[in-house]
Amino acid sequence: MKKILCFLFIIVCYKSFSQQQYETVKAIHYYADSVNQKDNYTDSTCVLDLYYPKGAKNFPTIIWFHGGGLTEGHRELPEQLKNKGYAIVGVEYRLSPKVKAPAYIEDAAAATAWVFHHIQEYGGSDKLIFLSGHSAGGYLDLMITLNKNYLSKYNIDANNVAELVPFSPQTITHYTIRHERGIGPLQPVIDSFAPLYYVRKDASPMLLITGDRNLELYGRYEENAYLYRMMLLNGSTTTTLYELQGYDHGGMPAGAFPLLIKEADKRVKEINGGSK
Numbered sequence: 505m506k507k508i509l510c511f512l513f514i515i516v517c518y519k520s521f522s523q524q525q526y527e528t529v530k531a532i533h534y535y536a537d538s539v540n541q542k543d544n545y546t547d548s549t550c551v552l553d554l555y556y557p558k559g560a561k562n563f564p565t566i567i568w569f570h571g572g573g574l575t576e577g578h579r580e581l582p583e584q585l586k587n588k589g590y591a592i593v594g595v596e597y598r599l600s601p602k603v604k605a606p607a608y609i610e611d612a613a614a615a616t617a618w619v620f621h622h623i624q625e626y627g628g629s630d631k632l633i634f635l636s637g638h639s640a641g642g643y644l645d646l647m648i649t650l651n652k653n654y655l656s657k658y659n660i661d662a663n664n665v666a667e668l669v670p671f672s673p674q675t676i677t678h679y680t681i682r683h684e685r686g687i688g689p690l691q692p693v694i695d696s697f698a699p700l701y702y703v704r705k706d707a708s709p710m711l712l713i714t715g716d717r718n719l720e721l722y723g724r725y726e727e728n729a730y731l732y733r734m735m736l737l738n739g740s741t742t743t744t745l746y747e748l749q750g751y752d753h754g755g756m757p758a759g760a761f762p763l764l765i766k767e768a769d770k771r772v773k774e775i776n777g778g779s780k
Contacts, residue, residue: 524557524560524587524589525557525558525559526555526556526557526558526586526587527555527556527558528553528554528555528581529553529554529556530551530553531551531552531553532551532552532553532554532618533547533550533551534550534551534552534595534611534614534615534617534618535550535614545598545602545603546598549596549597549598549599550596550597550598550611550614550615551579551596552579552593552594552595552596552615552618552619553579553581553593553594554591554592554593554626555581555586555591555592555593555594556591556592556626556627556628557589557590557591557627558627559627560589560627561627562627562628562629562632563589563590563591563627563628563629563632564589564590564591564628564629564632564633564634564666564768564772565590565591565592565593565619565623565628565629565632565633565634566585566590566591566592566593566634566635566636566764566768567593567595567615567616567619567633567634567635567636567637568580568581568582568585568592568593568594568595568636568637568641569595569597569612569635569636569637569640569641569642569644569645570594570595570596570637570638570640570641571637571638571639571640571641571642571671572599572639572640573639573640573679573680574599574600574608574640574643574678574680574681575599575600575601575680576599577599577640578596579594579595579596580594581594582757582761584757584761584762585761585764585765588765590765590768591623591626591628593615593619595611595612595615597611597612597615597644598611600680600683600684601684604681604684605678605681605684605697606697608644609644609647609648609654609697610654612644612645612647612648612654613648613654613655613657613658614658616633616635616648616655616660616665617655617657617658617660619633620633620658620660620664621658630664631664631666631775632666632772632775633664633665633666634665634666634667634668634669634764634768634771635648635649635665635667635668635669635670636668636669636670636671636764637670637671637673638671638672638757638760639671639672639673639674639721639753640674640678640680641670641671641673642670642671642672642673642674643670643673643674643675643678643699645668645669645670645673646668646670646673646675646699646710646731647697647699648662649662649665649668649707649708650662650699650702650703650704650707651696651699651701651702652702662707662708663706663707663708664708665708666708666709666768666771666772666775667708667709667710667711667767667768667771668708668709668710668711669710669711669713669760669763669764669767669768670710670712670713671713671714671756671757671760671764672713672714672715672720672721672724672728672753672756673699673712673724673728674699674724674727675698675699675700675727675728675730675731676692676693676694676698676700676727677692677693677694677695677697677698678697679722681697689722690722692723699731700727700730700731700734703731703734703735703738704738704740705738705739705740707735707740707743708742709742709743709771710735710740710742710743710744711744711746711763711764711767712728712731712732712743712744712745712746713745713746713748713756713760713763713764714728714745714746714747714748714756715747715748715751715752715753715755715756716747716748716749716750716751716752717747719750719751719752719753720752720753720756721753724753725747728745729745731743732744732745746760746763748760
């Protein structure tokens with residue numbers, strides 16, 4: 505009898521989880537109309553897609569910034585993140601050479617601010633907002649949180665981001681920004697457009713994930729290892745670094761997505777006092 509009851513309980517739980525309905529709202533403008541109306545490129549590009557569990561309350565949200573070197577790519581809602589109880593926000597942002605730094609960083613901040621200000625309207629919690637993204641997307645994660653000025657413009661404390669989980673981010677000044685200045689990709693620069701410039705003890709928790717150091721793009725693992733080391737030296741106790749051996753730069757998201765969900769689940773429980 506106990507075995508039968510246990511089996512029925514598992515079925516009920518499975519059906520309850522599997523029947524969770526998700527809805528997608530596409531092409532939401534994250535700038536005010538007064539900003540969009542000034543420029544056609546901004547109006548057509550600065551939008552986001554929101555995928556969320558319909559009817560759920562206080563759900564967590566992952567904001568996802570696509571990669572592409574700040575010169576290409578489009579917003580996306582990764583399939584690997586769907587049906588996990590999270591809202592997913594796929595952000596489109598302006599690209600070089602149509603714009604130059606810091607335009608795309610400002611876009612990332614504006615999109616993140618939109619989520620902080622509006623996710624409760626869909627049932628989500630503004631205390632459970634995670635930032636992630638691959639390559640250039642991971643760079644944007646770091647820039648708008650380590651440099652608190654970008655989000656403070658919208659009266660948001662960057663430390664209120666639940667956690668950052670960037671995939672193979674650039675932590676020195678991004679190579680596209682260096683290219684805009686006529687500097688080659690192998691000439692490292694650390695200035696105000698480098699996440700490393702803003703290392704600080706009190707930053708939100710970070711899980712830095714890279715591919716294999718011998719297969720990664722340029723010195724991407726070493727850049728992240730240096731950021732990790734400098735965060736620790738500054739007193740951070742919530743920064744972690746993972747290296748996915750055997751994965752190159754383009755392939756590493758396959759190994760990183762499960763780590764993102766596992767890490768986010770753990771952080772949600774911490775914030776909620778032990779329950780997801």
